[in-house]
Amino acid sequence: MRDNRLRGLWQEGKAAINAWLTIPSAWTAEVMAHAGFDAMTIDLQHGLMDYQTALSMLQAVASSTVVPLARVPWNEPGMIMRLLDAGAVGIICPMVNSRTEAEAFVRACRYPPLGYRSYGPIRAAVNSGEDYFSAANQTILTFAMIETAQALDNLDDIAATPGLDGLYVGTIDLSISLGLSDKVNLNSSPMEEALDKIVHAAHKHDLVAGIHVYSPENAVMLAKRGFRMLTPANDTVLLRGAAGSVLEQTRRVLGFA
Amino acid sequence: MRDNRLRGLWQEGKAAINAWLTIPSAWTAEVMAHAGFDAMTIDLQHGLMDYQTALSMLQAVASSTVVPLARVPWNEPGMIMRLLDAGAVGIICPMVNSRTEAEAFVRACRYPPLGYRSYGPIRAAVNSGEDYFSAANQTILTFAMIETAQALDNLDDIAATPGLDGLYVGTIDLSISLGLSDKVNLNSSPMEEALDKIVHAAHKHDLVAGIHVYSPENAVMLAKRGFRMLTPANDTVLLRGAAGSVLEQTRRVLGFA
Amino acid sequence: MRDNRLRGLWQEGKAAINAWLTIPSAWTAEVMAHAGFDAMTIDLQHGLMDYQTALSMLQAVASSTVVPLARVPWNEPGMIMRLLDAGAVGIICPMVNSRTEAEAFVRACRYPPLGYRSYGPIRAAVNSGEDYFSAANQTILTFAMIETAQALDNLDDIAATPGLDGLYVGTIDLSISLGLSDKVNLNSSPMEEALDKIVHAAHKHDLVAGIHVYSPENAVMLAKRGFRMLTPANDTVLLRGAAGSVLEQTRRVLGFA
Amino acid sequence: MRDNRLRGLWQEGKAAINAWLTIPSAWTAEVMAHAGFDAMTIDLQHGLMDYQTALSMLQAVASSTVVPLARVPWNEPGMIMRLLDAGAVGIICPMVNSRTEAEAFVRACRYPPLGYRSYGPIRAAVNSGEDYFSAANQTILTFAMIETAQALDNLDDIAATPGLDGLYVGTIDLSISLGLSDKVNLNSSPMEEALDKIVHAAHKHDLVAGIHVYSPENAVMLAKRGFRMLTPANDTVLLRGAAGSVLEQTRRVLGFA
Amino acid sequence: MRDNRLRGLWQEGKAAINAWLTIPSAWTAEVMAHAGFDAMTIDLQHGLMDYQTALSMLQAVASSTVVPLARVPWNEPGMIMRLLDAGAVGIICPMVNSRTEAEAFVRACRYPPLGYRSYGPIRAAVNSGEDYFSAANQTILTFAMIETAQALDNLDDIAATPGLDGLYVGTIDLSISLGLSDKVNLNSSPMEEALDKIVHAAHKHDLVAGIHVYSPENAVMLAKRGFRMLTPANDTVLLRGAAGSVLEQTRRVLGFA
Amino acid sequence: MRDNRLRGLWQEGKAAINAWLTIPSAWTAEVMAHAGFDAMTIDLQHGLMDYQTALSMLQAVASSTVVPLARVPWNEPGMIMRLLDAGAVGIICPMVNSRTEAEAFVRACRYPPLGYRSYGPIRAAVNSGEDYFSAANQTILTFAMIETAQALDNLDDIAATPGLDGLYVGTIDLSISLGLSDKVNLNSSPMEEALDKIVHAAHKHDLVAGIHVYSPENAVMLAKRGFRMLTPANDTVLLRGAAGSVLEQTRRVLGFA
Secondary structure, X not given: OOOOHHHHHHHOOOOEEEEEEOOOOHHHHHHHHOOOOOEEEEEOOOOOOOHHHHHHHHHHHOXXXXXXXXXXXXXXXXXXXXXXXXXXXXXXXXXXXXXXXXXXXXXXXXXXXOOOOOOOOOOOOOOOHHHHHHHHHHHOEEEEXXXXXXXXXOHHHHHOOOOXXXXXXXXXXXXHHOOOOOOOOOOOHHHHHHHHHHHHHXXXXXXXXXXXXOOHHHHHHHHHHOOOEEEEEEHHHHHHHHHHHHHHHHHHHOOOO | OOOOHHXXXXXXXXXXXXXXXXXXXXXXXXXXXXXXXXEEEEEOOOOOOOHHHHHHHHHHHOOOOOXXXXXXXXXXXXXXXXXXXXXXXXXXXXXXXXXXXXXHHHHHOOOOOOOOOOOOOOOOOOOOHHHHHHHHHHHOXXXXXXXXXXXXXXXXXXXXXXOOOEEEEOHHXXXXXXXXXXXXXXXXXXXXXXXXXXXXXXXXXXXXXXXXXXXHHHHHHHHHHOOOEEEEEEXXXXXXXXXXXXXXXXXXXOOOO | OOOOHHXXXXXXXXXXXXEEEXXXXXXXXXXXXXXXXXXXXXXXXXXXXXXXXXXXXXXXXXXXXXXXXXXXXXXXXXXXXXXXXXXXXXXXXXXOOOHHHHHHHHHHOOOOOOOOOXXXXXXXXXXXXXXXXXXXXXXXXXXEEEOOHHHHHOHHHHHOOOOOOEEEEOHHHHHHHOOOOOOOOOOOHHHHHHHHHXXXXXXXXXXXXXXXXXXXXXXHHHHHHXXXXXXXXEHHHHHHHHHHHHHHXXXXXXXXX | OOOOHHXXXXXXXXXXXXXXXXXXXXXXXXXXXXXXXXXXXXXXXXXXXXXXXXXXXXXXXXXXXXXXXXXXXXXXXXXXXXXXXXXXXXXXXXXXXXXXXXXXXXXXXXXXXXXXXXXXXXXXXXXXXXXXXXXXXXXXXXXXXXXXXXXXXXXXXHHOOOOOOEEEEOHHHHHHHOOOOOOOOOOOHHHHHHHHHHHHHHHHOOOEEEEEOOOHHHHHHHHHHOOOEEEEEXXXXXXXXHHHHHHHHHHHHOOOO | OOOOHHHHHHHOOOOEEEEEEOOOOHHHHHHHHOOOOOEEEEEOOOOOOOHHHHHHHHHHOOOOOOEEEEEOOOOOHHHHHXXXXXXXXXXXXXXXXXXXXXXXXXXXXXXXXXXXOOOOOOOOOOOOHHHHHHHHHHHOEEEEEEOOHHHHHOHHHHHOOOOOOEEEEOHHHHHHHOOOOOOOXXXXXXXXXXXXXXXXXXXXXXXEEEEEOOOHHHHHHHHHHOOOXXXXXXXXXXXXXXXXXXXXXXXXXXXXX | OOOOHHHHHHHOOOOEXXXXXXXXXXXXXXXXXXXXXXXXXXXXXXXXXXXXXXHHHHHHHOOOOOEEEEEOOOOOHHHHHHHHHOOOOEEEEOOOOOHHHHHHHHHHOOOOOOOOOOOOOXXXXXXXXXXXXXXXXXXXXXXXXXXXXXXXXXXXXXXXXXXXXXXXXXXXXXXXXXXXXXXXXXXXXXXXXXXXXHHHHHHHOOOEEEEEOOOHHHHHHHHHHOOOEEEEEEHHHHHHHHHHHHHHHHHHHOOOO
């Protein structure tokens, strides 16, 4: 089984730069993969692809060096295992609010005796020769999303879950859950407090902390706080932004706007 | 049948701003449609979608005000007619090099007696009530691509084709055909000469001239020359550019690059 | 966010006429949408489409005025939230048999503090500008299906669930659950009793009662009883019926049958 | 290779009742197939499916007794042969206007020495054991569409094409080509004359004449004239009609319309 | 409703030979179906298809005599019921570890009063006329997978579940769960013991025992032990093996290897 | 642009071993690619995939070292160019019967001044950096199929076509065209004569000769005759053969057959 390059980056103390895929298309996935990100996350929760499309995306990015992860729609073992079998080398699980939920999630990603993942890595094993079973438990990444007040309350318990690799902040949901706006202000004090608490728990339990990044300033600030999985790019957002910008610019230079 | 808004823009002396779609996805089409372009062209020649995907894209953009066009893979009546039946309100035909080819193309887009389009506008007529047949010949747009030395030689004949609405420059193919580079320099004198010749023929025969635009400076220069169908946006190019840019910027601010 | 036209109809005391979609096709969805129904329900339980196809159907109907709803396969938050993000403006949930189940369902459709829906309305927000988050909780419709003896037993508790908008009768399942035939007789006294009980609970808790309608007589009878969400059309049933009928008629007039 | 049931019907002097498929869906194809039609035609010209979808439709109808035909987008050998390889047992070719075109079409459907069909009946041979090659030329049906004034002029030549099995009238295109309305009036004298001429040519050359049928009266009239391939059903038209009718009826009985 | 041929085979004391489908393709399903297996199992757990593709596979095999089953991704009623509605005539459920889980599974496959399956056999009833509801509970097969140490502990309880038809051994997962290798040795004594225990429980409760078969020797050994549902064929494994073998052989005879 | 490994093999005097893909599936393509063949040909003529599926197959095999080719449905420039833009690095064109046809084919694969390929290598250029245009004409392979008596008559003319790289024998079509059986006997003297003539013409014009191989003996015989592009594997044939064989074997050892 190929080494997970993200673990290597983190061992070197670096942050991994992650792209977020919401467009249900193997072509846009291939384009994003060849852009040079360290990781990419196929988002089956708020993105628009289901399993069959995600499979075609995993196939399309295999020619690049990107590490493909998937966010699952919900904490449900069937889909978690299917995406791992299809070749995702890590899972980001939304709405992990308690230790019980964290264990259910992590154990779905691990073969016995560490978990209850069922054996059948049909595509995942294509390149791994004989060793997929023995290598998978150490290679696959597990990120629990921290995005509710309840999760913050149970943070230490969640972070202590055996086999968990990271905490990923769901900034908008967390902001909403804390009674703040859906227009997230990372610099508000409740958010800053929450971010620090999450990074602290991550470090205490030797986990990676991850988060979305909305600007270069964000990236610097969050990296300084200790986040090592940074997601500055969402395909739909990039496309919409670039299209709007070129249109506005063209209209302006032509004197139409 | 809905009026073709592009004809309206041109009658007002305005240029239409067109987006070029190469991603085989109804979702990216919907995103681009809601960005506010006047027109969009689903590219079945160098884009990555076939008819079935193009159909889903035509459906997805119908909730916006964009005028959907399609570029066909080749000058072939079967595909031209199918895309019109599916709801494209104009066709851009590549590699039109002679009057014979121009007539074959245009007549495939027109019902008798102006052409030989076969009747069956299954989706195109969904919103048009009883009048699709009577309105289609005046509403559907036909653009012949001028992209070879041979086409330049036959330009006046092509431009005089009855029922033709526009000439669309294929800049890279034209540059290659003229023995110049595939990295187009619109400001080289053979290209400038070709562009002027095309605009001149278009104006002489009351056609619209269209072209790709690679920068704001381009847009201004080409609009000044008389092009009124300008394409400053290609979805794959926009996405790749935006992804590369945010990645490079993030790496830079983090001190990785 | 667009107003939900169904709420408007109900405020005017009218019944909404709903189409039921079981064919996994964006084209048949578009045809049904333009037929003029007030609402349409994409049925992911007994219909033949999954999420990816449902997405293409939601895109295809956006050019009409129909209000698109979805019936989910089961009371499962992942799929409920994905369909809302994809643009469904209401969810019909099958087999809601208890208050606990009703709350799990309704809260999956509502953002905090009313529920636990996760934020990410990628397609749903395309047309809504800045206000999707603030408007969604009041706009999205939630219908719990009442289709077992157990649900009848818990009816008042279910109907009292905060945030629930309607009760939708699953007539065949209810008939079977009551030990009656799978060939439903709405005029049998156990069914009439059940229907009245459901309408009564709906009215008591200010909910809309909905149901399938198998004939014009049905429609009148059920509207009189107080049902305000009526579904007289199922696409597969309509197509099968129309095909059988034209075939039989043709054979008959030709003297073959 | 299975016998072609349509040839049997015609040998008994009966008309075959044909359904026309325009919805790109294997499910609606399966529904139509089980309705009991003698034949069905997957329409790749004005219908909304391409080859890949047509393949899934051919697979879905194989469990019924229906004889699956396909109308190709245009008189092009690549697509004709692909549909035959996929299991279509007959081809209806649009816009056959001359003997040359008729021969190009028919010979694309026949193995040498009768034609130039290339060998490779990958799916077509699934059920045929060893004899597909020897049986195909006698089993596959070839229908040339007569739908222009030019075709009428060349009718006898076209009908005399070796290997041609039938003439299929394209009523709307023929009406338009004759300078009549797109709202076809089969009882107008130019149309009656054309229909008689076509049936006459068919009978003279031992061909089957086929046509769309818009009402029971039509069916009787056309059968009397000698048409033995009658198409009274189009899936999109049936669905739209049935949906509109049930909606109108429901609104009416409820007092809304 | 068609009789379930597998029940017939078992009543005659024969074993059923089953093919395992992991390739997400209606074409490979059709090829496998016409190879002559008694049953085939569309594997939605470790196979690469989701529901929509599985539907197309079920359609494609309906022209053969094979009995189509499906393995679900997880013990989840929504997917179980959808696959039955789509025409699967039996479900294999993974990871059934307790009586509670076994009942939840079996009851999802049975209409009341035996279970809680919801009514709506849209495709399943295509061929069954009026009797689907009355025949389904006796026709549909339910196999619980026994593949953990915990399941072995609860074996008698699981096997006694009313309505359960069979036990299917998940050999690799069972081997892993017992602390043995992922390279299964069926002849090791812990595995032999487990197999005997499973067959014994099956016989005691009048169930069929099923299992994967990796060689002809395996088949004989397992049939002797009493297994009557034998799966010697997995499509991906067959294709990969045959491709590797022909390539190696060709290279060898050409002197390249 | 990556070097074309096949050219390297041929320069070393080796034969390339090619797999033939007829299953419309990115997964089976990925499996075949990782089996280790030198080349694979996606067959859009007698195989069951169209362009959109072929694109997904090209994406899925990019992670292997296989050289992906495509056979087009017919000698038609639109499809030839689209497959090259999608990443095929060579085209096999069926039914090339004359020098005119050979030139039309080859020139569709070459940029000016060698041909008339239109520029737009959207996916093909993903990995090639700046040099796709300058490298493509020397890298892309062009194979003309020789499969009719007419092609044999014009063989020297065809083989002399500038830019042509190879001749590929269509054995079954050639056998049929020569009036022989569809069950090809490569050892019959008319076939041997034809094969020698083709190899001779190939060598004279410095082309590679290619052919299907049905057995190891075939491979040796054909390699000795000078064929250097050998296709011993067809995915559907391999799967069907392996399935039939394991089923027959299982039935036999169990005493059922």
